Structure formats: structure tokens, C-alpha cells
Amino acid sequence: MAAPWITIKDMPQHVEEEVTIKGWMYNKRSSGKIHFLQIRDGSGFVQAVMVKKEVSPEEFEAAKKLWMEASVEITGTVRSDDRAPSGVELTVSNIKVNHNPTDEYPIGKKDHGVDFLLDNRHLWLRSQRQRAIMTIRERIVWSWRQFLHDRDFLLVDSPIITGAIGEGASGLFELDYFDQKAYLAQTGQLYAEAAAAAYGKVYCFGPTFRAEKSKTRRHLTEFWMLEPEVAYYDHKDNMDLQEALVSYTVEQVLEHCKEELALLERELSPLKSVLEGPFYRISYRDAVKKLNELGSSIEFGDDLGAEDETILTQQYDRPVFVECYPKGAKAFYMKENPDDKETVLCADLLAPEGYGEIIGGSQREDDLDKLTARMESDGLDMDSYGWYLDLRRYGTFVHSGFGIGLERTIAWICGLHHIREVIPWPRTIYRLNP
Template identity: 55%
Template sequence: MKTTINQVAKYLNQEVTIGVWLANKRSSGKIAFLQLRDGTGFIQGVVVKAEVSEETFQMAKSLTQESSLYVTGTIVEDTRSPFGYEMQLKEIEVIHEATDYPITPKEHGTEFLMDHRHLWLRSKKQHAIMQIRNQIIQATYQFFQKEGFVKVDPPILTGSAAEGTTELFHTKYFDEEAYLSQSGQLHMEAAAMALGRVFSFGPTFRAEKSKTRRHLIEFWMIEPEMAFVTHEESLEIQENYVQFIMESVLEHCTLELKILERNVETLEKIKAPFPRITYDKAIDMLKEKGFSDVEWGEDFGAPHETAIAESFDQPVFITHYPKDIKAFYMKPDPDRDDVVLCADLIAPEGYGEIIGGSARIDDLSLMEQRYEEHNLSGDAYQWYLDLRKYGSVPHAGFGLGLERTVAWISGVEHVRETIPFPRLLNRLYP
């Protein structure tokens, strides 16, 4: 019976064949222990000299790292293994013998590993991170479908910027100027006016020359937009969404979290509703924590976000930022014109902002005023203005950065490990 590692529990005490790669091996005279992987998981294969042919045993001892094989043997329980099972091998067939595999079990520097990212992905830790990423994606689709959202795909090539403060990747679109999308939000607002509640999931690009552990040049965003939804209602959807994906990972990625040595108890505490503080309160908290030079009207950096998060064991919403440091489309607080109805969700443990969202301006005259203040081209943004001219409604939306969320839930320090092939300031290879 041919199967995969993640299905072996169905074949307890039965003989199966699995296509695998050799991740590592060791031997103790009369027994060889092979660490095997097949893409779905890892399992130990045990070769006992007395139970196989001499040729098979010698083959097991001489196998090289990352050689591909077909192995046949019996699945047995192994309480010592985090996986719970091992394979007592009877036959080994070499498909391809790998030689001089560059990533050995010894320690390697980050740059070396990044240069070999196409191979580093095979390691147990990287495999676990990718599985958690996959589970978050699955949970995202489940949550939004359950909540009545429609999946919509905004364009990646655009003729205008969603946020004027971020540098864009410029390209030629035949005889026009074009940019790689930094956000699908504006087009998602148009989709919300047609379909009510929508969400997108796709790549976005920021030409920021940043080298921090939180930044990528190319990253993936989940961006919901909702018609007839207030700012407060949006916050509830955000916290319920984060709780949903957390519960999904805790349920389905137990082994992966264990491999990453993640403190699961801290993740189990993540329950909605999340605490909320205003920008004004955040300024006061920072001054109390020793940030004496922080001034009202400044945006928060990583140290500020980390300091604020230290006061909570849950993600925390920081709401009502100053209008002048936020995007042109954010709706002003009706009781206070100098702040907008927005929120950033700051993850615990120093992982920073994972969600940014706001109520969107729905008043035509105010949006036209914003166009003037931000020197936005009427031609490039006319279609966006039309959304306020023809049946405008209160609406809100947000964007969750997938890689930062994966980093937080996985407990990984740097976002470069949370995407299969990271694009960094000085890295476009492999």
C-alpha cells in the first residue's frame, strides 16, 4: 500500500510504501535510524540488521543526505516520538543519490541559508512554519466564507497609489505609467459596493528601504471591505477573525508548534474582545514608560509598539490616530476633526502591527477636499470618487499582513522565514 507520512496512523501495524527524502541518519552497529521526510511530514525509519538483507542494511548506512527513496516497512507506534509513529523498514529503493548536499546538520549563517532558501525550505523548522502559514490561509477562507464574504481579486498592476506615503515600484504599461499594487483596498471598496462584503488575498509590494525584522518588499495581505459597516463593527470582525485563525492553528498544528518550541499557553489566551486604547492614551503610556521625546502627531515605530504591547497579554487596538499621519481615505471622528476612525492591531511579544483598518470617507465633498489636500490626480482617481457619487454608504475595511501574523503565531523572530522565497531590500535570489 502506497501512502504518505501524514496518513500513516491509518496503517498501524500494516506494511506500506512511501516516497521520501533522507533528512538525516545515524547508526549504532546493528541498527540504522533514518530521518525521513516526504513533504507531508517527518518520520523515523528503523533498519535492524538482523531483519533485512545485508545489502539493504549496508545501503541504509551509506545513504547520503537528501537522497530520494522508496521505503517499504511496517508502521508502529512510538511514544518517544513527537509524531507518535515510526516505520520499521524492510526494503529501500534509491531513486536518486544526492551528493555534497550544502545544508548539513551543523550551524549555518543566515546569509548562507538565504542563498540556499530553495533547499533550506526542506528543514523541519521551515516545514513547520510553512504548514502554519498554510493553516492560517485555510482558516482565512473558512472564516470569511462563514461570515458571508465574497472573494474578489483586485489588480496587481495599477495606475495610482492606495497610500501616498509609501514608495511604489514603477513600471511601464505599454504607453502609460503603472505601479505594482501596494494595497488592493481601493478596488475592494468598489467590489464592496457591488457585493456587500468582500475580501481579497494576494501579493502587495512596498518599495520601502527598510531592513527591519518586520519588513518585506513583497508580502501577502488579506483585505476585507464591508458596506453598511461601522468602525466599531469592523473592529469586532477583526478580533473574531484573529481568534478564529489562532484557534485553527492550535487545533491543527500541534506538532508544528512543538517543533518550533512555541509557548502554546500564550497563544491559548488570545480571545476576543481585545483591549482598545486611543492614540492619546498610547502617548501617555509611552511617556510613562520613558519615551519622553514622543510627541502627539508622530507615528509609532517598532519600539513604541513593543512598549505598548508589553502592558497586555492580548493583541491591543490603538484607535483614533491623528488625521495628518494617516491615509487620505480615512473617515474623521465626527466628534473630533483632528483624528480619524481607524485602528492598528498590535500583536503581543514585540511582533508589532498585524492589522491596519479604518472607516472610509463616504461623503463626496469631504473626499473631494482630501483630493485637493493630497494633490491626487482627478483623472487617476475619478473612478474612486464615483463610489461617493453613486449610492455612497458607510463602509469600513482592514488589511492583515500574513507574514507578520505567521511570525507572531509561530514565534519566529524574522518575517523572512514566514514566506517561501522572501524579497528583501538586497535580496532577489533565489
């Protein structure tokens, strides 16, 4: 009877049993009569020990000739090993080589430049570090969906091709759409607003596109964004929801991704401090004053740049909301602040440790006349927004929402310097392949 095929992840449940694992060899060392084969299968990593006298000469010789990333099927007995990261190793009784590369694997043990690794991103994803990052990415996505599902939010997918501008026109990818002008979506928010009028609590989640020619470590031209929208939530309700989501996300990663965080050498105390109290809240006006005191030349009316966000977040040990930006610095759909008509009811959530903005949100302008006036002053094509204005014509209502960037959130939680590592196939102004 053939040994059952199991995953490396499940090996600790099969100690002293004969099993088969199927995967790839990512490293090897030999000491004459023993081969130590490091095997991965997508679920984990394990060492397979092949003793010359316990296998056929042909199999031992075949293992000796294996290159990195050879695909193999290995049968053997699972043994407990407290020294192993997984707590087990495999004593080999049989090996089947499915494919042995004909030359050396391009990504070796030596250090490689970032451009080389990105050119070989399809192979770089196989590394332990990248697997750890992608595992945390998946956990964050799962946490977001679970958080919203448990609060009765309905997923409503928004279109990627759109005729309406959600943010500034300078950041649009324009398309020829048969005989019309169209754009890659910058946000699903406008559509989420329509869905909130139908279903109350909704969210969309998918790729978004920004054509800004930015070269900073925080920017991608294609990234993923979660965008909840809630009927009858005001500005404060909106921030409370954001804080609960971020706290839950950090809690889930700390609970379920200990090994991955350790592999990334992530210092955990800054993440744990996120859970120790409420997030900080500061008005835009006070933030400008504080930044001026700290040496920034920012003036009222300017949006916070990356350097300003870094300076500001270094003053706090937990995320901080910057509330009520000037109208001119923010999008047309944001609600005028009744207590300060130069500003709007919005907030950016800045992550600590200098990571800057991860969420942008606002209460939406529900007054048809005010919204129309703002759109006209911004020079928007009103014909493209007839459907959006209908939301204010037929049962207008207080509502709020936000967008949280997946990649920026991952970079912060993982403690990574550059955002390009946290998405499987990064797109920047200079990179379209692989």
C-alpha cells in the same frame, strides 16, 4: 501484490501492515548491523529501521552509502513505537534508491548564519522547523478564508498592476506599462471598496508590494495581505470584525497545530490569553500620553514607530486597538472623526509581546467633497481616481475595511523574532534570490 504507497502522516492507521513510503532521507545513523534512516515525505517524518539480516546485502550496502536528502522508496511493516514522535516506525524489507547525491548536503547539522540559510532557502525549506512554520501559515490562511466564507463574504481578486496609489507615493514600485506609468499594488483596498458597493461583504487576498527601504525585522518588500471590506459597517463594526477574526485564527492554530507550536518551542499561555477576554482599546491621544510616561519622545501627529508599538504592547496581555490617529499620519481615504476633526476613524491592531501592528483599518470617507478636497491637498493625480470617486457619486454609503498582514500575524503566533522566516521566498531590500 505490491505494498500500497501511503504518506507518513497516515502510517498510524496502518500498524502491522506492509506499506511503501516515498521521500527523502534527512538523517542517518548506523550501528554495524542496523541502519536508522530518518525519512521525510512532506507530510511528516518517520524512522525506518533496516536490519542487515532482513534485507539483501546489496540493499544494506546501498543504504550505508546514502547521503542526506537522497530520494528513496522504502517498503516495510509499520510498527507501533511510543517513543517515536509519530507513534510509529517502519521495519524495512526493501529499499529503492531513486537518487543519491554525489556530495554532502550544503545544510548540515552545524549552525549556519542567516545569510547562508537565505542563500539556500530552496533547501532550508526542507527542515522540520520550516515545515512547522509553513504548516501554521497554511492553517492561518485556511482559517481566514473559512471565517469569511462562513459570514457570507465574497472573494474578489484585485489587480497587482495598478494606476492608482493606495498608500503613500514613497512606497511605490513604479513600472513602465507600455506607454503609461503603472505601479505594483500596495493594497487591494480601493478595488475592494468598489466590490463592496456591488456585493456588500467582500475580501481580496494576495501579494502586496512596498518599496520602503526598511531594514527592520518586521518588514518585507513583498508580503501577503487579507483585506475585507463591508458595506454599512462603521468604525466600531470594523473593529469588532477584526477582533473576531484574530480570535478565531488563534483558536484554530492552537487546536490544529499543537505539534508545530511545540517544535517551535512557542509558549502557549500568551496565545491562550488572547481568547480570555475582549481586546483592549485606546485612543491615539491616550496612547501618546502613555508612551510619554513610559519614556518615549513621540508627539501628537507622529505615527507610532516600531519601538513605540513594542513599548505599548508590552503593557497589555492581549491585542490592543489604537484608535483615531491624526489626519496627517494616515491615508487620504479615511473618514474624518466627527467628534475630533483633527483625527480620522481608524484603528491599528497591535499584537502583544512586542510584535506591534498586524492590522490597519478604517471607516472610509463617503463624502465626495471631503474626499476630493483631501486628495487634492495630498497632490494626487485626480484623473487616475475618476473610477474611485464614482463610488461616491453613485450611491455613496457608509463602509469600512481593514488589511491584516499574513507574515506579521504568523511571526507573532509562532513567536518568531524575524519576519523573513515565515514566507517561503522572502523579499527584502537586499534579497531577490532565490
